[in-house]
Amino acid sequence: MTADARTVPVGLGARAYDVLIGPGLLDRAGDLIAPHARRRRVAVVADQTVARLHGARLTAALERAGLAAPTIAVPPGEASKSWEGLAALSDQLLALELDRGDLIAAFGGGVVGDLAGFAAAIYKRGIDFVQIPTTLLAQVDSSVGGKTAIDTPRGKNLIGAFHQPRLVLADLDVLATLPDREMRAGYAEIIKYGLLGDFAFFEWLEAEAAAVLAREPGALAHAVARSVEMKAEIVAEDEKEAGRRALLNLGHTFGHALEAEVGFGEALLHGEAVALGCAQAFRFSAAQRLAPRQDAERVERAIAAAGLPARLSDLAAGPFAADRLIAHAGQDKKAEGGALTFVLARRIGEAFTARGVDPAALRDFLLAEGATP
Ligand code: NAD
Ligand code: GLY
Numbered sequence: 001m002t003a004d005a006r007t008v009p010v011g012l013g014a015r016a017y018d019v020l021i022g023p024g025l026l027d028r029a030g031d032l033i034a035p036h037a038r039r040r041r042v043a044v045v046a047d048q049t050v051a052r053l054h055g056a057r058l059t060a061a062l063e064r065a066g067l068a069a070p071t072i073a074v075p076p077g078e079a080s081k082s083w084e085g086l087a088a089l090s091d092q093l094l095a096l097e098l099d100r101g102d103l104i105a106a107f108g109g110g111v112v113g114d115l116a117g118f119a120a121a122i123y124k125r126g127i128d129f130v131q132i133p134t135t136l137l138a139q140v141d142s143s144v145g146g147k148t149a150i151d152t153p154r155g156k157n158l159i160g161a162f163h164q165p166r167l168v169l170a171d172l173d174v175l176a177t178l179p180d181r182e183m184r185a186g187y188a189e190i191i192k193y194g195l196l197g198d199f200a201f202f203e204w205l206e207a208e209a210a211a212v213l214a215r216e217p218g219a220l221a222h223a224v225a226r227s228v229e230m231k232a233e234i235v236a237e238d239e240k241e242a243g244r245r246a247l248l249n250l251g252h253t254f255g256h257a258l259e260a261e262v263g264f265g266e267a268l269l270h271g272e273a274v275a276l277g278c279a280q281a282f283r284f285s286a287a288q289r290l291a292p293r294q295d296a297e298r299v300e301r302a303i304a305a306a307g308l309p310a311r312l313s314d315l316a317a318g319p320f321a322a323d324r325l326i327a328h329a330g331q332d333k334k335a336e337g338g339a340l341t342f343v344l345a346r347r348i349g350e351a352f353t354a355r356g357v358d359p360a361a362l363r364d365f366l367l368a369e370g371a372t373p
Contacts, residue, residue, distance in 0.1 A: 030065025047108025136186025185271025199349030
């Protein structure tokens with residue numbers, strides 16, 4: 001381990017693994033990954049942009065450790081997380097004659113992590129993989145926990161598998177090239193952890209948001225490590241989302257409804273939708289007298305201070321029809337049997353799953369939020 005790296009274990013018995021967080025990990029990737037590559041071959045599935053910016057360093061590190069490291073570049077963007085993207089990737093893996101003693105390394109953001117992870121889950125009935133996340137969102141969320149998936153025209157992440165990585169290397173240095181807007185989108189998932197289960201972390205973020213977004217090393221390392229610790233703890237307790245893991249969906253039902261309306265992609269990034277969704281979840285909780293109104297206002301201030309949308313009126317897209325948003329919420333895969341299920345809050349740092357949410361109350365709330373009938 002590098003002196004500066006922090007290690008967060010994900011305690012899943014035979015499928016346990018470490019998440020390493022720190023600077024300089026890309027240069028040490030060969031030594032760190034080699035113990036997991038029995039046949040000393042790693043197929044690097046890389047986001048094209050990330051390959052251009054950081055690929056040479058990763059390949060050199062793998063080769064220094066005596067690992068062959070053929071790279072498969074994947075076009076950036078959500079469209080790669082599709083049946084077509086999966087078919088193309090699987091074919092390239094087969095052409096490399098990869099077998100079960102080999103390893104896949106997902107090198108990019110959540111798109112590449114989800115796609116390569118799902119390919120690893122089904123390639124020759126399952127092959128090991130490691131995650132090398134390069135966006136803030138992927139480092140604090142998608143690379144940890146083993147959810148892998150592709151989208152279909154009927155919705156996002158509907159076809160997938162739980163497949164845990166063998167190792168996660170979150171190199172904070174690679175975030176230097178990440179666009180600021182993507183940093184903010186990742187930050188939304190960080191705030192989410194404070195909101196759902198750690199008031200002290202939320203307070204720390206209120207004070208340190210600017211430092212985290214400016215990539216100040218100490219602040220960034222703490223924000224990523226605390227987020228990963230919280231996710232690891234929840235995943236270890238509830239790997240397949242039978243209960244507590246659903247809390248990680250705070251802000252996601254409102255957020256997904258907006259993403260579905262706007263169209264998944266550049267117009268509204270996932271993290272931006274989650275930020276607005278968290279603000280709405282707190283305002284809805286306050287409207288239902290479940291949480292103090294002051295908490296909802298405080299959440300809104302923290303989200304807005306990070307340059308993230310906290311109100312429907314902050315979005316260029318719109319207006320949004322309340323009934324369409326409610327219909328999307330009913331179709332969310334977190335919904336059960338069509339009943340409306342939301343993660344709501346009792347206060348900052350205490351979220352809970354609310355089943356059977358009244359559609360009429362939700363409609364009134366959305367109209368008050370500025371949605372159209
Ligand atoms: P992304 O993978 O699309 O990456 C965002 C953009 O940043 C891309 O254009 C990419 O080319 C670029 N990029 C990546 N790293 C870079 C770097 N270091 N420097 C410069 N540019 C870089 O987006 P994302 O936000 O990382 O992930 C979103 C995806 O993650 C969605 O598909 C979502 O469904 C999924 N997700 C999955 C989970 C999970 O648990 N599996 C959780 C949350 C989100
Ligand atoms: N991103 C939600 C989860 O991993 O469960």
